Amino acid sequence: MLQSSAYLAAEKKVAIAAVLTASRLCQSVFKTLVSSETVLKGDKSPVTVADFAAQSLVNRALQRHFPNDAIVGEEDAADLHADPALRDRVLALVNANSGEAAVTGQEMCNFIDLGSSAGGSVGRFWTLDPIDGTKGFLRGEQYAVCLALIVDGKVELGVLGCPNLPVDLSKPDGERGSLFVATRNGGAYQRSFSSEILHKIHTTNADKASNTKFCESVEAGHSSQSDAANVAGLLGITQQSIRMDSQCKYGILSRGDAGIYLRLPVSDTYEEKIWDHAGGSLIVEESGGVVTDIEGMPLDFGVGRTLKNNKGVVAAGKLIHTEVMEAVNYLLE
Numbered sequence: 207m208l209q210s211s212a213y214l215a216a217e218k219k220v221a222i223a224a225v226l227t228a229s230r231l232c233q234s235v236f237k238t239l240v241s242s243e244t245v246l247k248g249d250k251s252p253v254t255v256a257d258f259a260a261q262s263l264v265n266r267a268l269q270r271h272f273p274n275d276a277i278v279g280e281e282d283a284a285d286l287h288a289d290p291a292l293r294d295r296v297l298a299l300v301n302a303n304s305g306e307a308a309v310t311g312q313e314m315c316n317f318i319d320l321g322s323s324a325g326g327s328v329g330r331f332w333t334l335d336p337i338d339g340t341k342g343f344l345r346g347e348q349y350a351v352c353l354a355l356i357v358d359g360k361v362e363l364g365v366l367g368c369p370n371l372p373v374d375l376s377k378p379d380g381e382r383g384s385l386f387v388a389t390r391n392g393g394a395y396q397r398s399f400s401s402e403i404l405h406k407i408h409t410t411n412a413d414k415a416s417n418t419k420f421c422e423s424v425e426a427g428h429s430s431q432s433d434a435a436n437v438a439g440l441l442g443i444t445q446q447s448i449r450m451d452s453q454c455k456y457g458i459l460s461r462g463d464a465g466i467y468l469r470l471p472v473s474d475t476y477e478e479k480i481w482d483h484a485g486g487s488l489i490v491e492e493s494g495g496v497v498t499d500i501e502g503m504p505l506d507f508g509v510g511r512t513l514k515n516n517k518g519v520v521a522a523g524k525l526i527h528t529e530v531m532e533a534v535n536y537l538l539e
């Protein structure tokens with residue numbers, strides 16, 4: 207059943223505006239970023255002043271418009287409390303880019319820490335990755351500002367801001383800045399950062415995997431590139447994979463630039479985070495694709511901050527997902 211366009215209209219408007227503001231902040235920070243503005247988190251992954259500032263801006267907007275909603279955000283303000291100079295740099299960014307009344311350092315940290323919710327299967331919450339693909343951001347490549355609304359464990363709204371992603375991948379020197387949005391049963395759309403016009407998007411209609419390309423992480427530590435090469439070989443895929451950081455991969459799958467997204471586990475213990483998949487997975491489903499884990503199970507967003515019931519991700523156009531799963535099952539059993 208097709209959903210009325212009024213469904214989650216207010217949430218969609220606020221989410222798009224917040225993601226665009228955060229995306230533009232990231233674009234401007236990139237030009238002036240210096241190495242002292244990146245710190246390594248406990249798990250050795252990088253976080254920059256832009257990640258903190260973006261989380262603060264988005265959470266502030268969500269709290270103003272939907273004060274009863276919880277937020278599951280990737281970052282917290284502990285590193286800023288420990289480093290006043292870093293906190294002040296983030297504060298300057300927040301106050302220069304919010305377009306709203308200035309906040310104090312403590313208020314900014316409080317906005318960031320609104321993201322500490324545990325998630326779960328009951329009620330409404332947002333999940334935010336202020337910069338997904340921080341390593342891509344630091345390399346000047348792909349990254350995404352990712353926001354989704356989850357209701358009773360199901361993703362109902364997803365927005366991805368992809369500041370460096372060409373609006374048309376076949377024109378890499380053309381306009382950059384692609385925004386993807388979907389609501390459940392409402393279809394998936396793309397717009398550029400510069401125009402509000404939404405264009406409906408569709409996953410590939412190929413009925414043979416060998417007629418498509420697949421995409422995967424740049425980082426071999428996040429997804430097994432050797433297993434993916436074996437799966438592609440078994441499927442008879444000859445075109446080179448598209449290696450790209452972040453949920454931009456869900457975006458290019460949704461608009462048919464790639465036919466398959468493979469995220470094949472490297473470790474037995476890593477639990478994928480809900481903010482790394484919520485928005486992108488809905489956008490793929492609403493553009494006609496299928497998203498499962500490597501065992502063919504749907505992603506379960508109702509069990510906390512991680513996808514602890516799932517392993518990896520296999521996303522593809524509807525007509526080829528089963529074929530891809532057969533190859534994945536055969537090789538990874």
Ligand SMILES: Nc1ncnc2c1ncn2[C@@H]1O[C@H](COP(=O)(O)O)[C@@H](O)[C@H]1OP(=O)(O)O
Nearest residue numbers: 251339423424425427428429450451452476482
């Ligand atoms: N071992 C891992 N396996 C899968 N994903 C990981 C792993 N370690 C970190 N990630 C997450 O993968 C995401 C980037 O994915 P991609 O490689 O597709 O761009 C990041 O959010 C990153 O989390 P983090 O933000 O904590 O660095």
Ligand SMILES: [Mg+2]
Nearest residue numbers: 251252280340
């Ligand atoms: Mg991170």
Ligand SMILES: [Mg+2]
Nearest residue numbers: 335338339482
């Ligand atoms: Mg991420």
Ligand SMILES: [Mg+2]
Nearest residue numbers: 280335337338
């Ligand atoms: Mg992140």
